[in-house]
Amino acid sequence: MKYIVILGDGMADEPLEALDNQTPLQAAHKPYMDSLAKGGIIGLVHTIPEGLSPGSDTANLSVMGYDPHQYYSGRSPLEVLSMGATMEEKDVSFRCNFVTLSDDDKPYKDKVILDHSADEITTEEAHELLIYLVEYLGNSQLAFHTGTSYRHAIIWHDGSTDVNLTPPHDILGKTIGNYLPKGDNADKIEQMMVLSYKLLSNHPINVKRKEQGLNPANAIWIWGEGTKPTLPSFQEKYGITGAMISAVDLLKGIAVAAKMDNIHVEGATGNIHTNFKGKAKAAVETLQTHDFVYVHIEAPDECGHRGEIANKVKSIEYIDEVAGYIKETLDEKGEDYRIMVLPDHPTPIALRTHTSNPVPYLIYDSTQVQNNHHTYDEVSCEATHRRWQVGHTLMAYFLNKTAIEEEASC
Incomplete structure (x- = not known):
């Protein structure tokens, strides 16, 4: 059978x-x-x-x-396994989406999440953007890993799961201020997300995407925390x-x-x-x-x-x-x-x-x-x-x- x-x-x-x-x-x-x-x-x-x-x-x-x-120990740890990465017992992994936030002059917290997948950005484009971000966001505690399309991961060595994070597909069309990170390391996670918007908004890949009528991958959104499964x-x-x-x-x-x-x-x-x-x-x-x-x-x-x-x-x-x-x-x-x-x-x-x-x-x-x-x-x-x-x-x-x-x- x-x-x-x-x-x-x-x-x-x-x-x-x-x-x-x-x-x-x-x-x-x-x-x-x-x-x-x-x-x-x-x-x-x-x-x-x-x-x-x-x-x-x-x-x-x-x-x-x-x-x-x-x-179940979290979403991201399962995805990390597919990326060929390994986790230690004290590691915490997070999902790292490329998303599209409203492109306006409003403060970060007043922006709206327009697209949880940045028009399903290609893996090749996303990989290049992730490498660019690592130059500014990476440190000895954080390891970034490329996944597929808009879906990527971060392993936080000696991280914490005592944090409240929201999946981006749950808040499409909503102002993000009420859904920003809360709990352990919330300030560091939010800082990475804010900085990603500043770095990516005018990246050549996103300039080209907008010329093609596609949503830009102008920010990362971090969520899906978990431990080794x-x-x-x-x-x-x-x-x-x-x-x-x-x-x-x-x-x-x-x-x-x-x-x-x-x-x-x-x-x-x-x-x-x-x-x-x-x-x-x-x-x-x-x-x-x-x-x-x-x-x-x-x-x-x-x-x-x-x-x-x-x-x-x-x-x-x-x-x-x-x-x-x-x-x-x-x-x-x-x-x-x-x-x-x-x-x-x-x-x-x-x-x-x-x-x-x-x-x-x-x-x-x-x-x-x-x-x-x-x-x-x-x-x-x-x-x-x-x-x-x-x-x-x-x-x-x-x-x-x-x-x-x-x-x-x-």
């Missing part, structure tokens, strides 16, 4: 007037996902444990079967070999921590312009040597943060093609397999950030095809009254390790 998870990051949403009061999942043309739903089971799963923030970090840990209450390996936990296909450092880092293989796909970007077909082909190829593959697709989440309704619908349709390619190819090969499709969390267009609401899932088993009338969307999944209350236990059921009656409740 082969196992495939297709994770559409932030795919769940709320009804939108622009879509005739449908969600993007309902509005999308997704024949393959709907077919899988008809032949499988669907329901809702709570991926965000009570008391934790609805981030892709906690949510994906939950989907992968790791209890976030037990294993420790996960049991996926193979030890479930007795099967696993691999990760993702364009973002967070998921790659989770894979490193879980001792899974990371599969590189040329052209994978973490946005709607990613290589969807390449990911689908890589998943099938990976299953020749692995029992399990986790295909993470970031595009719907980015579209949700950016408020792009049409692109979010289109990204779901692209994900549907990924599901279709994997299913049809495995059917042709005569493989027995299970596919699970789900988001990690909702990223509603109207809010442009994450929520903790349960997300729709479908599980299709090629050896036990059902004959239902389901479609795959939030409304249909809720109508089944099948609700998985403890999200991190769903993976064990998917991998045939538990009976569904043991974990699901209405």
Whole structure:
């Protein structure tokens, strides 16, 4: 038996007037996902444990079967693993976003965060900007590491997690004064952010970006603090070999921590312009040597943060093609397999950030095809009254390790 998870990051949403009061999942043309739903089971799963923030970090840990209450030590430490950096026990890492702040004469605290990704700046541009900043911000306590696109990291030797920091995608369009750092080293963190704005506003890269009609990466925003993570390996936990296909450092880092293989796909970007077909082909190829593959697709989440309704619908349709390619190819090969499709969390267009609401899932088993009338969307999944209350236990059921009656409740 082969196992495939297709994770559409932030795919769940709320009804939108622009879509005739449908969600993007309902509005999308997704024949393959709907077919899988008809032949499988669907329901809702709570991926965000009570008391934790609805981030892709906690949510994906939950989907992968790791209890976030037990294993979550912060977002940035997982990303640092993907960047090849090492952390000591007393180190604290932070996420370092390139963002776009309003370009005006107002004091720093009165500026507005316009874009959490600086129009998804390229990794090459961001790397050059980061090298430039290190000349002014770096010291013996701080180590800067380049990630992907706008997502980067800082390791603070002998740092502190007793600090209150806000994710930039949670405050899009808001004045930043109420969301500046608080707690240990808050003044130093804020000083770095303020200085970055002064340094980057007229950097040649940003001058060129503005000429091209793109948002400049005119500041860094520091958040996502955490300490060195420790996960049991996926193979030890479930007795099967696993691999990760993702364009973002967070998921790659989770894979490193879980001792899974990371599969590189040329052209994978973490946005709607990613290589969807390449990911689908890589998943099938990976299953020749692995029992399990986790295909993470970031595009719907980015579209949700950016408020792009049409692109979010289109990204779901692209994900549907990924599901279709994997299913049809495995059917042709005569493989027995299970596919699970789900988001990690909702990223509603109207809010442009994450929520903790349960997300729709479908599980299709090629050896036990059902004959239902389901479609795959939030409304249909809720109508089944099948609700998985403890999200991190769903993976064990998917991998045939538990009976569904043991974990699901209405």
